[in-house]
Amino acid sequence: MSQKVISAEKRAFMTGNEVVAWAALAAGAEIMYGYPITPQNEIMHYWTRLAPKYGRSFLQTEDELSAGFTTAGGVMAGRKAFTATSGPGNTLMQEPMSMAEMMRLPTVVVVQQRGGPSTATVIYSQQEVTLTTIGGNGEGMRIVYSTATHQELFDYTIKAFNAAWKYRFPTFVLGDGYQAKMREPLTIYDPAERGIGMVPPEPFVGKEGIPGEDRPPAQYRNTFNLEEELYEKVMADVSEYEKIAPEVAEFQADGTEDADLVLVCHGVVFRAVREAVAKLREQGRKVGYFRPVTLRPLPVRQLREMVGKAKKILLVESAYGQLARLFKEAAYGSGTEILTLFRPGLGITAGEVEAKVKEILT
Amino acid sequence: MSPQPAMPRSWRVDTKPHKFCPGCGHGLILKCLGQVIDELEIQGRLIFGCDIGCSLLSWDFFNLDTIQTHHGRTVPVMTGLKRARPDLLCIAYMGDGGGYSIGAQHLVNAAARNEKITVILANNTQYAMTGGQMAPTTLPGQKTETSPYGRDPELTGFPLQGPEMVGAIGREGVYSARGSVGNLRQLRRFLKKALENQIEGRGFSFVEALSACPTNWRTNAVETWSFIEKEMPKYFKTGEIKVPGAGREEVANG
Numbered sequence: 001m002s003q004k005v006i007s008a009e010k011r012a013f014m015t016g017n018e019v020v021a022w023a024a025l026a027a028g029a030e031i032m033y034g035y036p037i038t039p040q041n042e043i044m045h046y047w048t049r050l051a052p053k054y055g056r057s058f059l060q061t062e063d064e065l066s067a068g069f070t071t072a073g074g075v076m077a078g079r080k081a082f083t084a085t086s087g088p089g090n091t092l093m094q095e096p097m098s099m100a101e102m103m104r105l106p107t108v109v110v111v112q113q114r115g116g117p118s119t120a121t122v123i124y125s126q127q128e129v130t131l132t133t134i135g136g137n138g139e140g141m142r143i144v145y146s147t148a149t150h151q152e153l154f155d156y157t158i159k160a161f162n163a164a165w166k167y168r169f170p171t172f173v174l175g176d177g178y179q180a181k182m183r184e185p186l187t188i189y190d191p192a193e194r195g196i197g198m199v200p201p202e203p204f205v206g207k208e209g210i211p212g213e214d215r216p217p218a219q220y221r222n223t224f225n226l227e228e229e230l231y232e233k234v235m236a237d238v239s240e241y242e243k244i245a246p247e248v249a250e251f252q253a254d255g256t257e258d259a260d261l262v263l264v265c266h267g268v269v270f271r272a273v274r275e276a277v278a279k280l281r282e283q284g285r286k287v288g289y290f291r292p293v294t295l296r297p298l299p300v301r302q303l304r305e306m307v308g309k310a311k312k313i314l315l316v317e318s319a320y321g322q323l324a325r326l327f328k329e330a331a332y333g334s335g336t337e338i339l340t341l342f343r344p345g346l347g348i349t350a351g352e353v354e355a356k357v358k359e360i361l362t
Numbered sequence: 363m364s365p366q367p368a369m370p371r372s373w374r375v376d377t378k379p380h381k382f383c384p385g386c387g388h389g390l391i392l393k394c395l396g397q398v399i400d401e402l403e404i405q406g407r408l409i410f411g412c413d414i415g416c417s418l419l420s421w422d423f424f425n426l427d428t429i430q431t432h433h434g435r436t437v438p439v440m441t442g443l444k445r446a447r448p449d450l451l452c453i454a455y456m457g458d459g460g461g462y463s464i465g466a467q468h469l470v471n472a473a474a475r476n477e478k479i480t481v482i483l484a485n486n487t488q489y490a491m492t493g494g495q496m497a498p499t500t501l502p503g504q505k506t507e508t509s510p511y512g513r514d515p516e517l518t519g520f521p522l523q524g525p526e527m528v529g530a531i532g533r534e535g536v537y538s539a540r541g542s543v544g545n546l547r548q549l550r551r552f553l554k555k556a557l558e559n560q561i562e563g564r565g566f567s568f569v570e571a572l573s574a575c576p577t578n579w580r581t582n583a584v585e586t587w588s589f590i591e592k593e594m595p596k597y598f599k600t601g602e603i604k605v606p607g608a609g610r611e612e613v614a615n616g
Contacts, residue, residue, distance in 0.1 A: 031446050059445050062471035066438040069431065073442025076429060081446060099432055205427035205443070206450045210406040212374060212425025221421045221430035223414070 005054055009189040016179040019150050020084065020110050021046035022188055023157035028198050029108070030079040031057040033070040037089040038122035039177035040112040044084070064089040068096025071107050076220070078203025080161055082108035086177075087116055090128050090135075097170050098136030102222040104237070106164035106201070110157065110173045112180040115345035124177040125345040126267055129322035132172050133296040139234065141241045143171040143248055144296040148270040150186040153179060156293075158191050158198075165199040167244050174295065176318075178268050178347065245297035253306060255281060255288025261361060262310040263289045266323055269316055269348050276353035287357060295323070300330045307331045313338045314360065316353060320344040370396025372405045374425045381419040385586055387573025388416060390543040391484055392423055394550040395453075399424075402557055404451055409443060411436040413456035413465070415491045417484065420455060434465025437472050440479045451560055452479040458570075459489045462498040462522045469524075469568075473531045473538075476565040480556045483524060483568070485598065486575040494578030498522035501597055506578075521597045528568045529604035535565025538604040542572035544590045545600065552602065564606045572598055 005025040014022075020043045024032065032051070034044045048058050061067045067083045074081025085093050090111055100107045113128040115121030134140030143163050145156040157173050164171035191198055204218060211217035224230040252270075255277060256262050265273045270291045280287045290306050292298050307313065313336055317323045320342045328338065341348070341356050369375060373396050382388045399405055410426040412418055414433035421430035431439045440452040461469050461483040469481065488506045489495040496509040499521045503512040529538040537559040541549030549571055556567035572594050576586045 033442060033445075057445060059441070061438065061441075062467050065435065066441075066468055066471070069435045069438035070442030070445065072431075073429075073439040073444075074446040076439075077443045077446035077450070079446040081442070095432060096435070099435075203447075205409050205429060206407070206447055207427075210425075211427055212372075212405075214406075217374065217422075217425050217427055219422050219428040219430075221418070221428075222432070223418050223421070223430060 004190060006188055006190045009187060009193060011185060012188050013183055013185050014150070015042060015181055015183050016150055016153050016175055017042035017112070017181070018046045019153045019186060020157050020173070021050060023154045024082055025050055025054060025056065026188070026190060027158040027161040028080055029056065029082050029161060031059070031074050031081045033059045033061055033067045033074065033081065033083045035061050035064050035067045035085070035089060037086050039114055039180040040084040040086050040110065042180070043110060064092035065095055068093045068109070069099070072096055072100055072105050075105050075107055075201070076204040077206060078201050080165070080201050082110065084110040084112065086112045087114040087128070088119060090131050094131065094136040097142070098138045099222055100170040101136065101138045101141050103220055104168040105170060106168050107170045108160045108164050108173070109170070110175065113174065113176040121345060122177065124318065124347060126176065126269065126318040127322060127344060128174070129295060129319060130325070132174050133326060139238060140296055141169050141237055142296050143167065143169050143294065144174055145172070145293060146174045146266040146295050147179065148268055150179070150184040154186055154188055158196065162199045163248065165201055167248065169241065174267065176268055241297070246301065248294060249297050249299035250293035251291060251299040251302055252293060253288065253290045253302070256290055256306050256310065257288070258286055259288035259310055260286040261312045261314055261357060262306060263287065263314045263316055263353065263357070264291070264323070264327055265289070265316040266292055266295060269318055272348050272350045272353050273316055275350035276357065279350065279354055280357055285357070285361060295326060298326060298330050303327070303330050304334070307334045307336050310336050312336065312360065314341060314357065315339070316341045316348060318343050318346055318348060370400050372396045372399040372424050372426060374422060377422045380423060382416065383577045385574060385576035385583065386416070387486060387543040387571070387575070388420065388484060390546060391482070391549070391571045391573060392420060394546055395482065395553055396424065398550055398554045398557060401554065402561070404557070404561070407449065408451045408453065409440070411440045411452065411454045413454070413460040415457040415460055415489065417456050417460070434460045434463070434468065436460065437465060437468035437479070437481060441472055441477045444477065444479050448478070451557065454479060454481045456481070456483055457490070458483060458485045458487070458499040458524070459497045462524055469528070470531060473528045473536060473566050473568065476533065476535050478560055478563060478565055480560050480567045482553065482556070483570045484573040485524070485570050486573040487594065488575065488578055490575045490578050501593060524570045525568060525603045532566060532604055535606050536604055537564070537567040537606060539568070539602040540570045540572070540598060540600050542590060542600050543574060544572065544587070548600065559606060572600065
């Protein structure tokens with residue numbers, strides 16, 4: 001690979017989109033394919049300025065279908081390739097990512113959520129959870145990291161490339177417009193300096209030798225003739241996905257052991273929830289939080305353990321129950337009461353969370 | 363001498379006989395392509411991409427690394443591949459529905475960006491795999507499952523002129539031609555020039571091949587050839603539409 005991107009660990013103050021571009025460079029991403037949509041544009045802007053300095057490439061495609069399918073072509077060529085999108089672009093992205101799921105392609109997609117449905121707002125939401133975790137005509141065999149801070153955007157963008165190339169399931173970093181556009185301090189670093197080994201990419205096609213003479217041809221398809229043939233293929237992937245799920249799943253929890261109420265949230269909303277929980281604890285309220293970092297796969301075992309002990313659950317999200325649907329499926333069978341604070345397309349403050357908790361615990 | 367001519371070396375023998383219907387044009391196009399691949403000796407660095415529709419049946423046709431993609435999306439997959447590995451040669455193989463309808467934006471933009479890939483498109487004037495629906499290339503008056511009384515240009519327009527469109531979009535470096543399974547010598551020549559255009563790094567290359575679908579046309583052998591040689595050329599002129607370095611076009615008709 002070309003020269004080192006980040007020679008020494010350093011503090012930086014930048015927007016989330018800039019963070020993603022630096023993280024992709026640090027992770028050794030070789031090519032980005034992208035189509036303009038707010039609020040992810042600056043990922044492309046920073047990438048197109050930085051990439052040539054490090055021998056990396058960029059292609060602006062005609063739409064997100066093309067951005068996704070060129071990314072698929074890029075990874076099949078054996079290059080670490082990625083794209084970024086949002087909202088209606090994420091809708092189009094589902095077609096190429098369903099092919100990536102079927103063909104087990106290590107694509108990386110950064111999603112900066114905007115409001116929905118439709119074009120809605122360019123600002124913020126958590127309304128792309130369903131689409132990003134289980135969108136497409138498939139079984140949702142994907143890895144989705146939902147970040148809350150710029151440090152996490154950096155850490156998990158690097159991790160996304162490793163997860164994709166290690167497990168060969170399409171991998172997503174799920175951010176949002178707030179994270180994309182806000183400036184915040186973080187530490188950027190070279191993964192090797194932190195002892196993080198990067199999984200090397202490997203070509204699917206175009207390997208050494210003449211196919212059929214020196215080696216069998218590498219032939220990839222997503223079309224099957226027989227139901228049984230497809231069933232076996234999908235079930236083999238399902239069983240592999242279920243096997244890796246416990247080691248992929250990540251979460252953060254605090255104060256859940258003795259809690260009267262556990263708040264469940266993800267992404268940037270976690271910042272408000274963590275602050276509210278700290279305040280409420282200071283006031284002697286028995287509250288805690290449980291925050292899945294991976295929305296696919298969810299940390300199911302730990303989630304069920306938590307739900308088993310909790311007296312009540314409060315689900316908080318900037319959507320009308322998209323995390324809630326995933327959560328309830330994982331928690332199915334528990335009798336614990338689940339309450340909700342849904343603010344589709346709207347930011348949530350610590351004060352609002354605190355007030356809601358007090359209303360519940362009066 | 364063997365009673366039948368030998369298969370191209372680049373064909374994958376263990377997947378023959380191929381999966382196309384009797385009388386289908388794909389086998390002829392892919393035979394020409396196989397011969398050109400052999401002649402250019404590019405089997406070791408050529409990636410073959412195929413679309414959805416009958417073209418997908420070519421996913422294991424060659425002894426080539428192959429990617430079967432989605433309907434209309436073979437151009438972007440091969441574009442992504444080529445951009446990531448410029449040392450490879452990339453072919454996107456598709457039908458007229460994939461190239462001119464659902465994937466038209468990809469074809470147009472790949473030609474406009476002068477992507478260094480080769481697109482080969484079989485034009486059989488309808489959607490064959492799905493049972494014979496009208497396509498952008500269906501001839502006026504031609505009956506299909508979605509134009510059962512014949513295509514009415516008042517309602518649904520005239521047959522789309524693919525190589526002419528690519529020729530109009532493409533700037534210097536673009537190669538665009540239309541051949542036919544009715545003239546294999548010419549088709550082979552166009553395919554060779556298209557691939558040479560990519561090998562020499564000049565730019566985008568595009569060959570439409572007039573093809574046959576007796577299954578959906580519901581034609582016998584005589585009617586099939588008559589359709590290819592007499593009906594289709596009324597709207598689709600064979601020849602080279604754009605050749606890098608002006609003045610070298612091979613202009614022919616039928």
